[in-house]
Amino acid sequence: GAGVSQSPSNKVTEKGKDVELRCDPISGHTALYWYRQSLGQGLEFLIYFQGNSAPDKSGLPSDRFSAERTGGSVSTLTIQRTQQEDSAVYLCASRKDGRNTGELFFGEGSRLTVL
Amino acid sequence: GQNIDQPTEMTATEGAIVQINCTYQTSGFNGLFWYQQHAGEAPTFLSYNVLDGLEEKGRFSSFLSRSKGYSYLLLKELQMKDSASYLCAVVNTGGFKTIFGAGTRLFVKA
DSSP states (O other): OOSOEEEOSEEEEOTTOOEEEEEEOOTTOOEEEEEEEOTTOOOEEEEEEETTSOOBOTTOOSTTEEEEEGGGSOEEEEEOSOOGGGOEEEEEEEESSSOTTSOOEEOOOEEEEEO | OOEEEOOSEEEEETTOOEEEEEEEEOSSOOOEEEEEEOTTSOOEEEEEEOSSEEEEETTEEEEEETTTTEEEEEEOSOOGGGOEEEEEEEEOSSSOOEEEOOOEEEEEEO
């Protein structure tokens, strides 16, 4: 696609429910990142996918969080048994390849509100 | 460990020059980015530095000193539309993980 696409743009859920957030990166981009941004805060790294390599999951805050990337393209971030502190904007970004010199292209984010 | 520090907020006047500083301590270094983020929007790329020195791009310039773990973003001829958060991000070695600072909120006043 022309840009990074994320869905849903807004999600309101009840505490304890599971949610899935989807990211469709720019076509041909091999690197994909998930970040979390709480209100007025910076970007917190969650997970990084690069091609067929094992993902870097070092930023996932707990075992309730997981992510996968199928076919090297679309990625899904799953949060199980959501808690109120999970409320944030979840941003996905892609980069053309794994080299550090490439800029990140961000999607518009998925705003998650846990009641 | 990894640590990226930026001032939380800055205020400047339209037409003036402002310098936003960023200091970092990371496990390896493979480049530093600056991104701009307007409220409610996604971050967008501004600049990239991997070698020491100044990179100029129109009204925006970015400087890097690797030995000091220091960078700054310089904005000239400030415009009201420059009111935004400015995020400093460092790429570490190995996995090319990009880590962001908390961002600096810049308010441009008339």
